Amino acid sequence: MxxxxxxxxxxxxxxxxxxxxxxxxxxxxxxxxxxxxxxxxxxxxxxxxxxxxxxxxxxQLDPDKLKLFSFLLFSKLEGAVTSGMVHLGDQLGLFKALAAAPQPMTTAQLAHVTELNERWVREWAYNQAAAKMISTVNTPTSTQSITDDTFYLSPEQTAVLATDTHPAFGMGMFHRLPQTMESLKRMPESFRTGIGHNYDSHGPEGAVGIERSFEPWTNANLISAVLPALDGITKVLDTGATVADIGCGAGGAVLLMAKAFPQSNFTGYEISQYALDRASQKLKDSKLTNARFNDARINPLPADHSVDFVTTFDCIHDMTHPAEMMHAIHAALKPNGTWLLVDIKAHDTFALNMQKNPMAPLMYGISVLSCMSSAMSTTGGAGLGTLGLSASTAESMAKAAGFSHFRKLDIDHSVNAFYEIRP
Incomplete structure (x- = not known):
């Protein structure tokens, strides 16, 4: 029909x-x-x-409002479809090929260097150029062939789409887009039962996507900007300290700090097996001897006040029991120890997030598919969600866990907030 x-x-x-x-x-x-x-x-x-x-x-419907809302709705679908095309551009090497080209390329040239079918590459390029993801030299004439269109990346597009060492590199979330959207199939059950899914439900590519999201900015800024903003930490690390990175993922921050501060010892704690596998392989490749990775369910954080420095990067809001984790961090730290809490910038209410955060729709959607789902992956999970750890919430929870010092750091980041917390 x-x-x-x-x-x-x-x-x-x-x-x-x-x-x-x-x-x-x-x-x-x-x-x-x-x-x-x-x-x-x-x-x-x-x-x-x-x-x-x-x-x-x-x-009675207002025809103008009806048209505007219909346009708004389908603009969201346009974004979803275009995101899929961005994923393909990253995975198939199309962005890197455009970035490496000395001049704009026809789709035939782009297909040749990437060893792909020209017709498929052409339709992909039309989508990406129409969406302004890539640039085009388009001066149509009545005699111009469709194969004469040429495409290229601007310097800014190159940084975000094709330079995985640049702090603004943005392909990590798109890398794991299929795994994230696949979770839609499991969402009806979660809505009915209240139980979500942990990050391993996204498979090994989910772990790689998080790694690619996290590491470019961290590699460029953690040692040079973030650690020096903490009172006295670089001196402690230079002298020799015991450091724990909780929710370490694929281990990027652990290995970065271990290389920069060879006198200190670093342990990453994680529960995602896929992330631990990545971290273990990277540790082996690095040949560093002052770093290790633990499955936190088998070898948890010590509770003997023996740790000088604890870091948590973008993970507290994902945890099923964040309050208990804060108590565990307090029990692990020395009386003069420091906890660096990095988490998503958030306001105290939905109304403020909607008003002041232009990415609020993305954040709440990712929360359902990933963050809150993880935070409710066991019975009784706290379910903070992506925008659930505002500064006031974090401070209140930290003080309830026994911490007395809470300071927001002046670190420029489009998504994250940085806090120095001490017993």
Whole structure:
């Protein structure tokens, strides 16, 4: 059956100017009934093999507002589809090929260097250029062939799309887009039961995507900007300290600090097996001897006040029991120890997040699919969610765990807030 638009007018069958749901096997037949039919707001009328749907609006619609909302809705679908094309551009090496080219490329040239089919590359390039993800030299003439269009990356596009060492590199979230969206299939069950899914449910590529999201900015700024902003920490690390990175993921921060401060010893704690596998391989490749990684379920954080410095990067809001973790951090730290808490910038209320955070829709959506899902992956999970750890919430929870010092650091980051916390 093929859906066809139906114009809504008063309640007689012949008032429907276009038949909805007509048979594929024959063209729609004209409706013959003329007797007014009493209907509810939506009524389906069967006439032989033809189905007519009439819709009675409960109130008069503003046509301009209707058009605007329809446009808004489908702009979200455009973004979703374009995100899929960004994922393909990253995975297939199309962005890197454009970035490496000395001049704009035709799709035939781009297909050649990436060893892909030109027709598919062309349609991809049209989407990305129309969405302004890539740039085009487009001066159409009446004789121009479609194969004459050329495409390139601006310096800014190159940084974000094709330079994985640049702090602004943005492909990590797109890397794990299929795994993130795959979780939609599990969401109805979570909505009914209240139980979410941990990060390992996203598979090994989910761990790689998080790694690619986290490490470019961290590699560029952790040693040079973040640690010096903490009172006395670089001196402690230079002298020799015991350091714990909780929720260490693929181990990027641990290995970065271990290399920079060879006198100190670093332990990463993680519960994602896929992330631990990545961290172990990277440790082996690095040949560092002052770093190690623990499955926190088997070898948890010590509770003997023996740790000088604890770090948590973007993970407290993901935890099922963040308050208990804060108590564990307090029990691990020396009386003069320091905890660096890095987490998502958030305001205290939904209204403020909506008003002041232009990425609020993205954050709340990612929360359902990833962050809050993880934070509710066991019975009784706290479910803070992506925007659930505002500065005041973090400070209140830290003080409840026994900490007395809480200071927000002046670190420039588009998404994260940085806090220095001490017993």
């Amino acid at each position: 093929v859906p066809v638009a139906c114009t809504v007018t008063p309640l007689s069958v012949d008032a429907c100017t276009t038949i909805a749901w007509s048979s594929r096997s024959r063209p729609p037949q004209p409706a013959r009934a003329t007797t007014p039919i009493a209907t509810t707001p939506t009524t389906a009328i069967a006439l032989g093999s033809v189905f007519i749907t009439t819709v009675c609006p409960m109130e």
